Amino acid sequence: MRRSTYAKKRLWRWRNNPLRRRGDILEAWIVLVMWTVVTVGGTVTGLVTAHSASDVFAQQRAERRSVRAVLLNDVPLGATAVGGTTDRRTASVRWTTPDGSTRTGRTLVETGRRAGSQVTVWQDGQGRLTPAPTGSTEASIESGFLGTGAAAALAGLVIGVGAIARWRLDQRRIEGWNREWDLVGPLWSHKTG
Structure with a gap:
């Protein structure tokens, strides 16, 4: 399939089309916002979490x-x-x-x-027993895992909310189709014979 044809098929919700419904435009915006929040928000959340964890581990190494x-x-x-x-x-x-x-x-x-x-x-500084502080290499690895986990948690939350919103849109479309079928269906149900 040529690249331009593929792009047209993928972006059909954004084109002006007489068959495009208001729900299709809303779904396109939901998907766009969802993936933007997952990529940008997930990156920021992961980096902030990893940096905060790294600071906590460094503070523990300094205090203990x-x-x-x-x-x-x-x-x-x-x-x-x-x-x-x-x-x-x-x-x-x-x-x-x-x-x-x-x-x-x-x-x-x-x-x-x-x-x-x-x-x-x-x-610690008050003389209380504490576990040994995490070494710098272990702290870097653990900070990375915590950052990745935070980014994945945000992505899961956003994708879940987006899936619920899209499911609700699908339910509204099905209800609309049912209403339309209730109007058109009796016209098609003539018995021959």
Whole structure:
């Protein structure tokens, strides 16, 4: 099929045509707006989400500090349901906060450690235990996934709303055809015989 013929077939709703209905023009505008919002809005939403997530991860890396803590109880190797061993278990530790006070709390530590051994834990600016911050490479990957997910969520929402609007237009067209058939149908139903 020649390119100009293909373009004419694809853009029939935009051409002046005696068979073109008001609903066809409205549907063309809905599709145009829908795809514009998906492409532009999805790109902007994805980039903003990825940038915000990257900022949060950078802030976590800047705020969290690793400190040495003392393990308060033994951490035996743990069996899993499949029969293997777990690498980490929750245990009590004691550490010193940035203001010099000593605190105790529970965190994940490697299994097989004895009470009194040194472990590395992470704390925030107030001295509370926190998980280790996400590394820069992992943060970039996770930010990309979050941005892609946000763009996909927006696209799904817009396409869903557009599909509902087009479905409603189709229902109105079918109702119009039914009304017209109620007028024309009896004229065609003459029985011969």
